[in-house]
Amino acid sequence: MKTRIADITGRIRERSAGTRRDYLDRIDALAQRPAGSQRMGCANVAHAFAAMPGDERLRVVAERAPNLAVVTAYNDMLSAHQPYENYPALIRDEARRHGATAQVAGGVPAMCDGVTQGLPGMEMSLFSRDTIAMATAIALTHDVFDGALLLGICDKIVPGLLIGALHFGHLPCVFVPAGPMSSGLSNNDKAKVREQHAQGLVGRDQLLQAEQAAYHGAGTCTFYGTANSNQMLLEAMGLHVPGAAFVHPHAPLREALTREAVRTVLGITRAQRYTPIGRLVDERVIVNAMVALLATGGSTNHLIHWVAVARAAGILIDWTDFSELSAEVPLLARVYPNGSADVNQFQAAGGTGFVLRELLDSGCLHPDVATVASGGLAAYGQVPRLSDDGLRWQTLPAESGDSAVVRSATAPFSPSGGLRLLTGNLGRSVIKVSAVPEDRHVVEAPAIVFESQEALQKAFKAGELERDFVAVVRFQGPRANGMPELHKLTPPLAVLQGKGFKVALVTDGRMSGASGKVPAAIHVSPEALAGGPLARVRTGDRIRLDAVQGQLDVLVDEAEWAARSAQTLDAAQAVDNAHGLGRELFGGMRRHVSSAEQGAITWL
Known part of the structure; x- marks a missing residue:
């Protein structure tokens, strides 16, 4: 571990000692209660499970099977979230296969900043984050859950879900992504048309044609903006199934990873490695997220959002912490707007696994942290593959698949972050x-x-x-x-x-x-x-x-x-x-x- 990064982490830990202790005391008290179906009144229990099939009601009430909450940001206004439409059925099916139940506890609002850019609706965008956090709390406050699966990808949505989940820090939680859209018109070519339109060199028809060629299908926008930065940070925090971030929504691997998310959260609720999200997200995990952001030239929005995320877990960070970490963290990725590649090219070159492995090996990440995966943070330096034997993780090649997009820590694009x-x-x-x-x-x-x-x-x-x-x-x-x-x-x-x-x-x-x-x-x-x-x-x-x-x-x-x-x-x-x-x-x-x-x- 780099000494300076360890020192900055220690400073954050010391600064946060009181607020973190109070937070952990609160979630520990909640974790010690009996399951919801055992401690609640009969009328409460009946209302909670009235719509379940009879065999599932028996399972969750009499057999005390784990009951999972699904909090979804599904809507089909967001291309990134449209694939979530069918996730609840898939999650319920996988939960049943393992003797558990799952309920959609609630939906949260999810606005598309691409739609509202430059319009009055954008003035509600930042506040949508805390609205989503509150909506997450409303969903989980039914308080009959043993774990949660959080379905969200885009700009304010992941921070909002995460803030809301951390206020229910006694629950094991796994984030479930849906992946990026396939590559269309390149981001550089799109930017050129925008600049030409600003100069009056091309008309609205040509601009619209270019924009629709860039944004053309289901999945996350392919530039490395806030949405895709979210996914990088969740990988670094160990809150995804390893390597789940940038697999296309319609790839067979995507369904396998979603089913694995169900198995993962059930493993945390049942097994000896019970690690609720409030315990998992400590100051080391927050620093790991900050490092991953800096190493990839990620979105500036996270200098706001991750301060709020950390505060939700009783951890206090500021911009001085970001700046001092940036001086210690090499820049390992160039993805548009920091380069010409899109996230699909980033994934093909090694993606999150390559970056996290390099950061671990160079002492930039805390390796000894809890993650939702049983293999710890080292598991996030591998890549998932689907074979006849099912879902497996493979070691990445030692060299980058494309050194113009991703580089090793020994030969970075820059010795410091972005x-x-x-x-x-x-x-x-x-x-x-x-x-x-x-x-x-x-x-x-x-x-x-x-x-x-x-x-x-x-x-x-x-x-x-x-x-x-x-x-x-x-x-x-x-x-x-x-x-x-x-x-x-x-x-x-x-x-x-x-x-x-x-x-x-x-x-x-x-x-x-x-x-x-x-x-x-x-x-x-x-x-x-x-x-x-x-x-x-x-x-x-x-x-x-x-x-x-x-x-x-x-x-x-x-x-x-x-x-x-x-x-x-x-x-x-x-x-x-x-x-x-x-x-x-x-x-x-x-x-x-x-x-x-x-x-x-x-x-x-």
Whole structure:
């Protein structure tokens, strides 16, 4: 184990001692109770199992067979979640084969950020995470379950399910993925058409044709955004059946892995290795997830989500922990937007198994952690195969299947990870540098201040941005408007950068997990609406974004800066942020949400 990574883990453990102890005491008290069907009143039990076939009611009540909860994020709006439609029947069938029962305890909402990008619905996206966590709690609060299978893949859905499950930390839990769609139009070609459309070189028909060629079937989108980063992190945490992340939804192997998930959670409920999720997810497992994110150039959204996930388990992490881990973790993967490959090419080159094996062998991961698999974390360095003998795991080749996509820890793409912390008189923020050209890691230019992404797009279309500048897009934080992703800013800024202008983005909002080559200081905290320094920036102020030294500063005389008053959010914009398409229902969350660095949590 690398000494520095062990030291950072120790610091997190010490910082979290009180909250973690309280958390474990609570889940241990719940774990010591009799099974639900034995301790509940007869009417409660009758209601719980009324719809079960008679033989299954007998099994779960009289024979005390394990009863599994299925919490599903199925809908057929999300291509990634459409395959879940038939999973409950498959899970019930496999449970019956092993003398157990399974019930769909509840469904959780699951919105597609690809549909809502740049639209008002995106202002509810971040808050959907905590809504999903609460919906998971409602499903599990029937309290008649011995374990849970959690069906979710995409951006806020996995963190929400995980937060909800950790509040039922006495239960063994296994996450069940469904896999990526087959490769369509390459991500690079799709990005080129987007940039051409931003310049007016191609029309809507051509853009729509390209987008539909890229997003064309069932499964997760094939770029390495937040959804696929989720899957990498779950593998690193030992919460999947090993190697389950990136197998196509319609491959025979996918059904075998789903059935194995049922057998896995039953093994944890019955066997001596009983490890409920609240015990499994300790500070070492959280660090392993952070390391896997950094080693693969994963989504910046997880610098928010995993702070909240850790807090749900009584563990306290911050962006300094991410930044210091990044300095110790080599970059082992280049998947779009950090390269040209998609996740199917990543999987073919060795995928999660290759990366985790390399991280284990190089001392970057804690090896001695509990996982849902009986083989421990080492099992996640192998690859599943389906043969005449059934499901088996094989050792991966020593060399990468494609060194342009995945590399060994001895020959990484970079000696450090893809995320860095920026600090200075504009607050604290993060930047994803793994996809940014090295000659753009430092940008110093005059600010142009915008209070919406639409205002920047309008200025771009009017030809007003043909120069070096730093775009300050503020009042985009959790309290202001729910912290939407500003993915629509990537094409115009990329066009300007491609013309040779030095451009950068500074914002208290989020960028998509697919953002890449334009330097962007994001999640600036405190946010402008909370009195953060961005509210004092004026157009023309010189801003320096230095990802090499980790600095983000406005170069204004100190006395003048101190004397400046903060701009306030336009009243009409504030009203618009709070109304329409259901945004009124999230007013309480906007008022009570914590900062981005604190996880944008609404439940504390």
